[in-house]
Amino acid sequence: MRRPALILLLLVAVAASGAVAASGAVAWYFTRPAPAAVTAGRGTRGGAGAPVPITVAAARRQDVPIMLDAIGTVQAFNTIAIRAQVDGQLVEIAFREGQDVKQGDVLARIDPRPYQAALDQAVAKKAQDEAQLANARLDLQRYTSLARNEGVSRQQQDTQRAQVAQFEAQVQADQGAIDAARTQLSFTTIPAPIDGRVGLRLVDQGNLVRSGDATGIVTVAQVQPAAVVFTLPQQELGRVLDALARGAVPVEANAHDRALAAGELLTLDNLVDAQTGTIKLKARFANEDRRLWPGAFVSVRLQVDTVPDAATIPLVAVQRGPDGAFAFVLQPDRTVEQRPLQLGALTASEAVVRQGIRPGEQVVTSGALRLSQGAMVAVREETPAPPGDAPPAPRIRRRQAADARP
Secondary structure, three states, X not given: OHHHHHHHHHHHHXXXXXXXXXXHHHHHHHHOOOOHHHHHHHHHHOOOOOOEEEEEEEOEEEEEEEEEEEEEEEEEEEEEEEOOOOOEEEEEEOOOOOOEXXXXXXXXXXXXXXXXXXXXXXXXXXXXXXXXXXHHHHHHHHHHHHXXXXXXXXXHHHHHHHHHHHHHHHHHHHHHHHHHHHHHHHOOEEEOOOOEEEOOOOOOOOOEXXXXXXXXXXXXXXXXEEEEEEEEEHHHHHHHHHHHHHOOOEEEEEEOOEEEEEEEEEEEOXXXXXXXXXXXXXXXXXXXXXXXXXXXXXXXXXXEEEEEEEEEEEHHHOEEEOOXXXXXXXXXXXXXXXXXXXXXXXXXXXXXXXXXXXXXOEEEEEOHHHOOOOOEEEEOOOOOOOOOOOOOOOOOOOOHHHHOOO
16 A cells, blocks of 8 residues: 555655746746847837937928829831832842931832833824924914915814814823823832931842832831820820920930930820820930930820929938828937928929928938837938949839829
C-alpha cells in the first residue's frame, strides 16, 4: 500500500510546480516593458516621443497656368498620294525613298511616246484645217467681188461665208485637241505637288501603271509644319472657346515625360461626337527639328487660362480627410498645425489655395502620414541629385486641371 501512496504524492508535487510556472509566465507577460519601436510609434502620433522627420516647402505667390491634358495623334499637315493620271509604262523613278523634295521636283516619268504622237497628230490636223480655212476665205473674197457685179448669186456668196465660219470653228476645235493632247503628255512627268518627304515607293520601275490604280506610286507628307489631333470632353468646350477668343492658345506636345514641341491651337471640329461626348481639336507645330512624326501618339497639354498672383503650395502637401482638404503647417516651436484648405485649380505639381495658407508659410511635403495636430517634427534636408544626373521629369496626371475650376 505504500507504493500507490508514494506515486500519488509525486503527481501532486508535479501539478503544483506546473501551476507556479504558469502563473509566473502570465505575470511576466503583463509586466514586461513595451518594445522601443512600439513605444515610439504610439508617442509620435499623439505628439509625444521622438520627433517625426519631415520635409517642407514654402507657399508662394505666382501665376498658375491652367492646363488641359489629352492624348493626341501626330498628322502630316498635308498628305498626298501620288497616282498616275495616264496609262503607260513607268520608265523612271526619280526619287529616293525618304527623300525631302521641293514642289515641282520630278518624282517619276511614264513612257511619253504615245502621247507625243497624239499631240503631233492634233497639231497636223489643225494645220490642215487652217489651210482649208485660208482657201475658203479667198473664195469668199472672190464671191463678194462677183456679187457686186451680179456675177454670182447672193445664195452662193452666203454659202461660202458659212463654209468659212465652219472652218474657223474646226480650227478652234483643233486647238482644243492640241491643248488636251499637250495636257495628257504633261501627265507623263509626275512632279511633287508640295514640299515634303516621300515615303516608301509602292510600285517599281518598269511596271504598267493606270490612272485608276488605287495604290499609287508613292506618298508625299508635309511634316514641317505638323499637326496634332486630339479630343477633349465636351464640358471643356466653353473654356477652349473663351481661350480662342482671347488670342493664340499655346499647346505642348510631350512623349515619355519629355517635351517634344510647342505650338498653338489651330481650330476645333464643328460638332461634338454624340457617342463619346468629346470634340476633336487640331494644333499646329512648326516641327523644325522633326521630333513630331506622323502617326505617333503624344501627350498634349493645352493652356486655356492663367490664374494671376495665386497662393500655391506643392500638390504633394495637400492631404484629404473627412472634412476635406488640409495641410500640415510648420510652427516656430517645431510642431505642426493641421490646417483646413480651400483649394482652387490644380496642376500637375501645384495646388492653388484660396484660403488657409499665407505665402511664406512652410507646409509638410513628406512624412505627413505619421503626423497629427501638435506633433513634434524634425525638418530634414532633401537629398540632392547626384552631380551630372538630370532630375526625373514629373509624371503628368491626366486631365487633372479639368477636375478643379479656377
